[in-house]
Amino acid sequence: MLQVRYSTSPSTAETATTTQLREAYLVEDLFRDGEVNGVYTHDDRLLVAGAVPAAGELALPSWPKVLGVETHLARRELGVVNVGGPGEVVVDGEPYRLEHLDGLFVGRGSDVTFSGTGAAFYLVSAPAHATFPTTLIPRASVTPVDLGSPEAANERRLYRYVWGQEVQSAALQIGMTVIAPGSVWNTFPPHLHDRRTEVYLYLDLAADDRVLHVMGRPGATRHLVVADRQAVISPPWSVHSGAGTGSYAFVWAMAGENTTYTDLAPVAVEEL
Template identity: 55%
Template sequence: MISVRQTTGPDGLIGASTGDLRDKFLVQDLFVEGEFRGTYLADDRIVVAGVVPGDHDIEPSGLDVLGTDLLLERRELGVVNLAEPGDVIVDGTPYRLGPLDGLYVGRGSKVSFRGKGARFYLVSATAHETHPTVLIARDSVAPVSIVDELGAGGRTLYRYVWGGGHGSCQLQFGVTVLDLKSVWNTLPPHRHSRRTEVYLYTGLGPDHRVVHLLGEPNNTRHLIVAEEEVVIAPSWSLHMGAGTAPYSFVWAMAGENTDYTDLEPVKISDLR
């Protein structure tokens, strides 16, 4: 099953209630055992999905929204496993993903998912060219350490597909892990005027939350985000967040280009 999500322009935040913001910018309930659940985002036509195989192999289903028989008929795919090891089967070849390992799958491939205890997070973008499938173990990626000695934003960035290294058509994704005593992510905040970004928060546990900021710098709003929930950050919106406990997040982008450093920083002093 794939649902459809329309967000809004920046003027839509004026007067929006908490419920309005959650309905438009927060994707919940993607992970249900034995199911493939997805949401089609009007922003850059991204699809986010969760797959929890349980005792049986699962294939993508409910693809009427895409107008195709295969999920990747005209798309590419990034996968990150959030839990126990499991397999992503690509054109008959299994790829074993451990916790926070990634997989890039090129356009035209057929995929299915296997592994009791695995929880696969999927991000898919449209593609007009084909790149080879590659397994990207987190431990194989050179970490980028972001040091924040005077604040609380120390974190380690793992870039899986990011405009350097393995190629893609327009998809970029990776994982960021916060330092033990840090709470802030994406500090200072920024925007991507040429692409949409989506954040999935994980590692929080059931009793903790992330306060995620969105909106224009002079009109910020917030969402209270739980484990395995996804925030949509349109091209006009900044993004940053702070958690009540240690956490990680999977970030993914798609849009006009794949220049990872092509972002627009926002000064903390400009936030309202």
């Protein structure tokens, strides 16, 4: 199943009810056994999905009524992160084994299938103007960037999988941030990516834990209460920050006008 979300304005978010905010920006129920479920947003034409093969094999759906082509990656590229147990992704007949939190970049034009009992693949695809090589990105091969401090309750490790350096892409950027035990903030103070949409998939939360995801324009922020394996669509006009009630991580993915990773605008605390 593929759900379509339309772009929204900042003023819409400022006056929305909690239910309306969740319907517009929160992505739930991506991961169901034996299914591929997705959400297509008109913000930078990003598509996010969850593929849970269970005991079988799943193909990457084409969703032609939305994408307008016969194969999903005819005009797109794909990022994959395995948020479950070990599994396998086959790209044009070549198998790639992904352990928990390993990544895979798949270039435009490929055919993709998924398998692995216990595996749960998070998928993000974006329009691509060029084709770049399919590349396996084991988490253990990525040198993390240490950020924050225990004193500020925002100590965390940033893993950059596809960000315009070692692995090339046309538009997609994807990586992961892991919050250190005892810290709660994932980014604070927040910032804006005015030329890119970003989607966050929160994961590895305990059943009773939640993340309070802060969104909206500076000076008019709102929040979403997010559970494990739920995602948030963050439009280019929205800040992003959040705090959790327990240990967690999140996969971030971006696409938009450019792929300069440092293209962002800090937001001072007093602006909030």
